[in-house]
Amino acid sequence: MAPFIQLLAENPALFLTVIGVLGLVVGSFLNVVIHRLPIMLEKTWRRECKTYLDLEPESEPDEAYNLLVPGSRCPQCNRPIRAWENIPVVSYLLLRGRCAGCRIPIPFRYPAIEALTAAISVAVAWHFGFTWQTASALILSWSLVCLSFIDFDRQLLPDAITLPILWAGLFLSLFNIFTDSSSSILGAIFGYLSLWLVYHLFRIATGKEGMGYGDFKLLAMLGAWLGWGLLPTIVLLSSLVGAIIGIAMIAVLRHDRSIPIPFGPYLAIAGWIALLWGHDINAAYMRFAGISG
Numbered sequence: 001m002a003p004f005i006q007l008l009a010e011n012p013a014l015f016l017t018v019i020g021v022l023g024l025v026v027g028s029f030l031n032v033v034i035h036r037l038p039i040m041l042e043k044t045w046r047r048e049c050k051t052y053l054d055l056e057p058e059s060e061p062d063e064a065y066n067l068l069v070p071g072s073r074c075p076q077c078n079r080p081i082r083a084w085e086n087i088p089v090v091s092y093l094l095l096r097g098r099c100a101g102c103r104i105p106i107p108f109r110y111p112a113i114e115a116l117t118a119a120i121s122v123a124v125a126w127h128f129g130f131t132w133q134t135a136s137a138l139i140l141s142w143s144l145v146c147l148s149f150i151d152f153d154r155q156l157l158p159d160a161i162t163l164p165i166l167w168a169g170l171f172l173s174l175f176n177i178f179t180d181s182s183s184s185i186l187g188a189i190f191g192y193l194s195l196w197l198v199y200h201l202f203r204i205a206t207g208k209e210g211m212g213y214g215d216f217k218l219l220a221m222l223g224a225w226l227g228w229g230l231l232p233t234i235v236l237l238s239s240l241v242g243a244i245i246g247i248a249m250i251a252v253l254r255h256d257r258s259i260p261i262p263f264g265p266y267l268a269i270a271g272w273i274a275l276l277w278g279h280d281i282n283a284a285y286m287r288f289a290g291i292s293g
Contacts, residue, residue, distance in 0.1 A: 024088035024115070027088060028114050031113055125138075155262050167224075186227075218264055222234055225275070230274045233281055
């Protein structure tokens with residue numbers, strides 16, 4: 001194992017290739033998490049509500065349901081997906097985007113998420129190199145991909161992801177991976193409170209809820225990883241990304257303006273940009289401000 005690690009450290013092309021393949025595999029698993037985790041949470045919440053209300057519990061099916069079992073199946077014909085049919089991106093191309101059994105089209109988003117995860121992983125490895133920063137940033141990046149698609153599908157940012165990753169960011173700050181502990185702690189506090197304050201001011205002014213508590217936790221998570229100094233950059237970038245995508249959805253896709261658009265994906269995109277280039281963006285702004293002054 002040690003010689004292979006040494007080989008990766010000395011060969012950037014091989015390192016990036018390995019990270020790309022790893023990203024494809026992780027992207028395939030993220031597809032499972034994105035689909036199953038909300039269902040698992042809903043089952044748990046339903047069971048807890050019935051227990052709390054002292055209602056008769058529903059009879060649960062004998063088959064376990066989690067991130068590992070049951071195995072993947074075609075939703076149309078219920079045919080188990082064989083190993084060779086589950087190779088990230090490659091199987092989609094070999095099957096020409098259709099189930100090998102009933103020939104129903106396979107949603108394009110599955111290989112798209114796999115390819116996106118691989119591309120993001122390679123970008124992280126290219127930026128940070130063979131360092132502990134890459135290993136840490138990959139975990140954060142994969143979490144942001146997962147949270148973005150869950151929020152897009154369900155308007156939900158699960159605590160099962162945001163809270164452990166938030167604590168991981170606080171832990172990593174002990175080793176100054178991305179920021180120091182004081183900046184990390186303040187980042188988590190200010191990240192949560194800033195959106196909490198915006199939420200309540202908006203609710204008081206309009207009588208409506210502009211965002212969910214999951215958004216507060218997501219920004220707190222990013223603050224814990226990147227420090228309080230990058231929070232303004234993340235908020236501004238997320239607003240810019242949200243405005244661009246929102247206008248595009250309304251103008252091109254005819255998105256109904258009355259249907260809320262989740263804010264989590266925009267925070268995630270902005271957080272990932274800040275992870276790689278946040279300090280450069282801040283430095284560029286400071287230089288611009290200095291010249292203007």
